[in-house]
Amino acid sequence: MTDNIRALIFDCDGTLADTMPLHYIAWRDTLASHGFTFTETQFYSLGGQPTDKIIQLLSREQGIEVDVPVVAQQKELAFLESIDEVEPIQPIVDIALAHHGKYPMGVGSGGQREIVKRIIARLGLTDTFGCVVGSEDTELHKPHPDVFLEVAKRLGVPPEHCRVYEDADLGVEAARRAGMECFDVRTIHTPRRITA
Known part of the structure; x- marks a missing residue:
């Protein structure tokens, strides 16, 4: 780190x-x-x-x-x-688990907060994160930086000292606009496509 x-x-x-x-x-x-x-x-x-x-x-x-x-x-x-079919993206979950208790950590999503919390619970990560910010918690959404800035605010850490883990272009751009370091998950995980 x-x-x-x-x-x-x-x-x-x-x-x-x-x-x-x-x-x-x-x-x-x-x-x-x-x-x-x-x-x-x-x-x-x-x-x-x-x-x-x-x-x-x-x-x-x-x-x-x-x-x-x-x-x-x-x-x-x-x-x-x-x-019940949701599976973890294990390398990223492992990063979260490895840093639990060492760094403040939060989740910033474009999804509805309660659904995001249910996904996190399904992964067994409920106690891993200090906050969960969902779509109803900010007026503007990715690629605007608001969701990540709100997580940083709730964690009490300045944006320039935060690293974001993201998998979508809009989210990567949101992290950039927030002035945060960003790790693009697509460099290590390719989502399975339903259609060819």
Whole structure:
């Protein structure tokens, strides 16, 4: 660990937890029932954005009007049906476990806080992190730095002394804008794709 790093911040989906394929299936099936198309490539490009924001974006792009909160809830419920299938991304979980009690650590996610907490519990990491910041905790979302800045604030560590672990372009950019060091999880973990 470099000398200037005093806190670690982890994204959840695709970073601590191998949830991205499960999220995509929930997205695909939920959106198809409302007449949307949503490719896996689109899905990965929007990693870090909250559910409601993605639905609003697709609604504008595809000219389909829906009740956004209702569809968002349908998608999250579809994901929760598969939560028992969630597996850890072990190298990143190992980093968190190795530094537990040595550094303040938190989670900053574009997901809903309670769902993120359920994923963390599924991984057996509930007591590992000092805080969990979700989509409802900031007004602006990745690539804006707000989620990571909020975690740093709650941990009581200046941004320049934080390292972020991230798996998506929007999250990597958010860490950069926050003035934090960033480790791109994709250098050691490639998510399984559902479609070829």
